[in-house]
Amino acid sequence: MRLYRALLRLFPTAFREEYGDEMSAIFRMRARQTTGALPTLGLWAVTVEDIVRNAIVVHWDALQQDLRYAVRALARTPGFFATAILVTALGIGANTAAFSVADFVLVRPLPYAHADRLVKLAERTDDGTNQVSPALYQRWRTTSSSFDDMGAYYTNGVNLVGDGEPQRLDEAVVTASLLPTLGVQPLRGRLFTTADEHDGGTIILSYGLWQSRFGGADDVIGRRLLTDGAPREVIGVMPRDFRFPNRDVAFWTPMPLDQLRDEEITNTYWEVLGRLRPGTSVERARTEMDAVSRRIREQYPKELDGIGSSVVRLRDELSSQSRTLLLALCAAAACVLLIACANLASLLLARYLRRKREFLVRAALGAGRERLIRQCITESLVIAVLGGALGIALAIISVPLLTRLIPATLPIAKSPTIDGRIVLFAALLSTVTGVIFGALPAWRASNARDMSELREGTRAGGGQRERVRAALVVVEVTASVVLLVSAGLLLRALARIQATDPGFQSAHVLAVRTALPVPKYDSVTRRVALYEDVLREVRALPGVSSAAYISGLPLASGGAVWPVVPEGQESATTRPASAISRYVTPGYFRTLAIPLVRGRDVSDADIGSRPWAAVVSESFVRRYWPNEDPIGKRFKFLTDTRTVVGVVGDVRVRGLERTNEPQVYLSYRQVPDTGAASFFYPKELVIRSSTPPVALTAAVRRIVHRVDPDQPVSNVRTMDDIVSDVTAARATQVRVLGAFAFVAFLLAAVGIHGVLSYSVSSRSREIGVRMALGAQPRSVVRMVLRQAVVLAAAGVLPGVLLAYVAGRAMQGLLAGIKPADLETFGAVAVLCLVMTVAGSLAPALRAVRVDPATALRMDG
């Protein structure tokens, strides 16, 4: 019988109270008539089914009724309805968008089989991690036991020539073991084998390239094409969703044998991927690799001085900055939601207080408290569902704007999709928001004491409820202070980074890439002829003041870092420091406005038979020959001993937030004449012009096409674009946080306004009495303002503390701005003052307009 009573709890209370006894009586009778185990079991089965089915129907009936009632009630107050939906939509939208991006980048597993066992291996130096040399990779692979297998790769830009236009594409050069280590199968054809490494001449296409270049042709396997002049046969096509190591790679080619067998242990340019054996932890692999590195170091004490190994999960191979960026975004979104919820609760509470009389009447007519609360929750659910739907729509619209926050280095698609899980997340969030923030005010508004208070016709009252609303406003102010300060700090950091002098002047400079495919351009003479023709014609274009070629643009291409051994220091036992190498044509420094401090530019006369000339940066001179005249000094770098002919200003090569190695510029006529050196060819054409640089694009394309029709022109950008790309992720984040902070700011002001309005209207009698007794309007305004300031201050104080904590947590993003940055906090304080005054303006005016006579008469 007790079980039956428990089952009856599935019905709403009102129904249970009404019919529970009779139903129990009937069940008791039925139970008495039933004997034997099997019939009893049957009775229970029928009963459970009956109760569950009918309970659902009863609930559904009530819900329909509540819904009809809620929609009618809400439609009577469209202003409230719209505000509440908008507030919810903002909170849900911000969170859904932030969560989709964060989930996509940080949470969702990478699209490989057993992706949790994939790790990146790298050389660990004092400053961080570095690529791995082939020789070291081979030793790691053969001596470690924590891994099922390892594979190595590097990416490269190459010209693809086949049917149709030549194309500049990114390739990944991979060892035969790499793709199997990832655990992928080709969609068509086969993967590489060691035979491919020996013979070369094969290629695997990405799905995208197969579609775009071959129209998805079924007979693509066996087709032939040229990459940088080398003939290749298509042996496979990868699945549509396969991306590695990043989304830009269009095809994969096998690692050439000479690179596999490269014994130069300091020639680091490979990325290494490993698959942990099942059950082997990353920590164990790390310990083992430490031991392996130690043993290898004993064989190469000088070359590997200070070099260890690092093992990180592929999933975590994400800069800590990207991670902090996204976490800050999520935290900010959570703040917005918090504020939105507080606002919603405050709105609902005010609404229910206004509707108390209605509740009382309904209670008198027999509606139970449960029913009233249920009615309130239904109303807030209607708001939550509509607000949530609008929020999801907002998120779908805004997510594409956030793609800048998705690091290009991850092997994932460019933009997250809002999938079922995200919608579920948003729906849950909305429902929880609706239920909790609908039920709480309803609970308060309908609690018994309040009801009796109302019955007695009390008018003043509500001190406690006002406190609840005040607390909600304090929460809003606190959260908006945190957001404002965070956005402010990040804005200051962005401004500081953008103000960083990159060492060159980016304005009015166009950069394009001409590919110089080998073997066509593997001789200096052929290349020089092209440079001369192209540069002569480009320089003749109207508005162009100078133009030059370089092997790698600052802030856009990395690499080409080599050890430097100054003359006289060859016997040193420590690993030599490195410098960044670039090959340039004369005029490069003028084109980018890099100051030439001493000596001369490289010249057309620096040819193979002359001494190997080098222009070095100031930091290079400071490191090796401080207080000496560097001109004429010699150092071993790359293949040869170079002579310093000039000194130029330092340039930020690796980014605006990082320091980088000194730079060494070498003559375009002294590039070594071997096929493997194509990497060093100056391919980037930079042009300074007094006309808008982009307008030159068509003319430059025509010139290059005239000089060599097989030459693709790609990567057309302005140097300004390149510089702003460096801070794009940050700029996006600042914009998003700024938007969040703005919303928070508005909502908090609305919250203050709401509380004060209510307070003024409930105290109008008191105000009237004061004015009747001769109080000046000024003192009334002061009274209202004092209340506003107390509210704001109560929110600002914890807000400032929390903001400082938030600032500390994202110090890595602040580019040296202190988390306690006075200017930011000062600005936020002023904003809060504005917010408080703006929020209290209307209520204060209303208070002043209170007519003492009317106010006094109200109470009879």
Next chain:
Amino acid sequence: MPPAAADIDRFLPLPPATFHILIALAKEDRHGYAVMQEIEERTDGAIRLSAGTLYRSIQRMLEQGLIRETRKRPAPELDDERRRYYRITPLGEVVARAEARRMAELVRMARAQGLVLGTT
């Protein structure tokens, strides 16, 4: 004031349980269990309402105004004070008649097509 035709049509077709309850209350007031028994006897045990269906239907019919609770109670020795007695309302009668008419009409049409065995 007699209910308008549109108001009555709103109820049709009646759920079978509702119709049975209205029939059971047509001639006399009954409490819930008695309604159940009446339906069971009248249909020779073919239809046996479950307690949940019965009271859920009663609740809805009360809200719709098809039946109402009655204060008039039987002789005390027959009474159980837990029990509530229900009476059909004028609206309930009108609706029940309308439903019966609707069904009769259906049967007539079925018969015209030879779908009903027996006399024509």
